[in-house]
Amino acid sequence: xxxxxxxxxxxxxxxxxxxxxxxxxxxxxxxxxxxxxxxxxxxxxxxxxxxxxxxxxxxxxxxxxxxxxxxxxxxxxxxxxxxxxxxxxxxxxxxxxxxxxxxxxxxxxxxxxxxxxxxxxxxxxxxxxxxxxxxxxxxxxxxxxxxxxxxxxxxxxxxxxxxxxxxxxxxxxxxxxxxxxxxxxxxxxxxxxxxxxxxxxxxxxxxxxxxxxxxxxxxxxxxxxxxxxxxxxxxxxxx
Numbered sequence: 001x002x003x004x005x006x007x008x009x010x011x012x013x014x015x016x017x018x019x020x021x022x023x024x025x026x027x028x029x030x031x032x033x034x035x036x037x038x039x040x041x042x043x044x045x046x047x048x049x050x051x052x053x054x055x056x057x058x059x060x061x062x063x064x065x066x067x068x069x070x071x072x073x074x075x076x077x078x079x080x081x082x083x084x085x086x087x088x089x090x091x092x093x094x095x096x097x098x099x100x101x102x103x104x105x106x107x108x109x110x111x112x113x114x115x116x117x118x119x120x121x122x123x124x125x126x127x128x129x130x131x132x133x134x135x136x137x138x139x140x141x142x143x144x145x146x147x148x149x150x151x152x153x154x155x156x157x158x159x160x161x162x163x164x165x166x167x168x169x170x171x172x173x174x175x176x177x178x179x180x181x182x183x184x185x186x187x188x189x190x191x192x193x194x195x196x197x198x199x200x201x202x203x204x205x206x207x208x209x210x211x212x213x214x215x216x217x218x219x220x221x222x223x224x225x226x227x228x229x230x231x232x233x234x235x236x237x238x239x
Contacts (some may be wrong), residue, residue, distance in 0.1 A: 084137030141176030
């Protein structure tokens with residue numbers, strides 16, 4: 001996979017690309033990540049990339065020319081162009097999984113008061129990481145890239161992400177490690193029983209419980225079995 005990121009502040013990505021799983025995945029050759037400063041494409045003698053908005057208003061708006069010329073230099077028939085925007089569709093695990101199958105992603109990071117609306121005509125999808133506004137799209141692009149890269153074959157063990165929160169529509173079940181007892185709290189006996197079927201059932205039910213208590217909205221589209229429904233009824237009665 002290849003990921004090209006367009007940003008006015010490439011230096012923000014130095015730590016991100018040189019740390020942990022992202023660096024290891026790059027070193028393995030599983031992904032190539034390039035950060036491009038679209039200011040370099042400005043034809044303005046002062047390399048301006050923004051201007052005052054038509055109709056008046058506060059702030060500056062990113063202009064078409066530098067961004068679109070940068071995009072055109074990178075785009076191929078295999079490219080998917082993503083615009084980081086608070087107006088975009090909410091990013092989720094399903095989108096991360098879909099994007100991980102792409103050969104080439106181009107992620108555009110905005111700044112200032114936004115983009116000239118005509119830039120959107122060259123974008124395939126707009127993505128938001130939440131209902132809030134950041135100073136730029138750089139942090140959002142790192143979130144999106146991280147979520148995608150860790151799903152690439154060989155980035156991490158498949159077992160490490162197959163049961164992640166949201167991967168199957170539910171929040172992840174509780175996890176425990178040594179010591180067995182800490183400050184009076186002990187690991188549930190079922191996890192040391194050695195009975196794998198019972199452990200899997202317990203984990204699934206705990207995922208259901210945690211999802212019901214913390215993100216009940218996720219259960220609206222989850223295919224509950226009759227056994228799941230009986231289990232959740234017991235929880236609701238306790239409430």
